[in-house]
Amino acid sequence: DNMSTEDALREAKTRGWKVNESSMVFVDPKTNIDQSNAIRKVLGPKVQVIRKSKGAPGYDIDEGLRALNAALKSADGHTRLTFSNALPRDKRSLLTAMPKVRRKVDGDGMIKDNMTDHVIDALRYPVVHLLPLRRTGIEIRDIG
Numbered sequence: 001d002n003m004s005t006e007d008a009l010r011e012a013k014t015r016g017w018k019v020n021e022s023s024m025v026f027v028d029p030k031t032n033i034d035q036s037n038a039i040r041k042v043l044g045p046k047v048q049v050i051r052k053s054k055g056a057p058g059y060d061i062d063e064g065l066r067a068l069n070a071a072l073k074s075a076d077g078h079t080r081l082t083f084s085n086a087l088p089r090d091k092r093s094l095l096t097a098m099p100k101v102r103r104k105v106d107g108d109g110m111i112k113d114n115m116t117d118h119v120i121d122a123l124r125y126p127v128v129h130l131l132p133l134r135r136t137g138i139e140i141r142d143i144g
Contacts, residue, residue: 005035009042021046026125029059050129058132061109064124065101071131080131094119 003011013019025039029052039049052059058067071081089095097116104111110120 005038006042009039013042019043019047022048024048024050024126024129026122026129027051028121028125029053050125052125052129058125058128061124063133064128065110067128067131067133068120068124070133071127081127091115092119094123 021044023043025043025047027035027039027049031051036049036051040047058064068081071079073079083095087093087095092115097119100113100116101120102111102113103109110117
């Protein structure tokens with residue numbers, strides 16, 4: 001909430017999170033160089049900053065929402081992602097934002113809502129990266 005990247009990361013560090021060179025920080029595709037520099041300044045130069053580029057796997061919002069849905073409960077009934085009941089429930093919290101996500105009538109994307117979009121994005125980025133949708137389909141191989 002109206003906080004610089006540097007200040008937000010410093011606040012996160014006060015929560016006792018252990019950040020090292022194997023840690024990943026997922027950022028919005030529109031993150032600028034100053035924000036990336038602030039991440040490295042506060043968390044160290046070796047932290048992995050993951051930013052999806054247009055056209056890259058995991059960039060598409062719908063792909064991320066499908067991955068999120070599948071992680072919560074896939075078509076075959078597997079759950080790979082759960083939430084603690086101890087999470088906060090204030091107006092910009094994850095548990096408050098999740099039920100407010102609405103898809104457009106044509107099914108193409110979600111209805112914009114600045115109160116929830118950024119919260120869902122912060123979850124969608126790591127989920128689509130760490131728990132991606134299975135890639136299946138027809139494949140042609142040369143066995144000759």
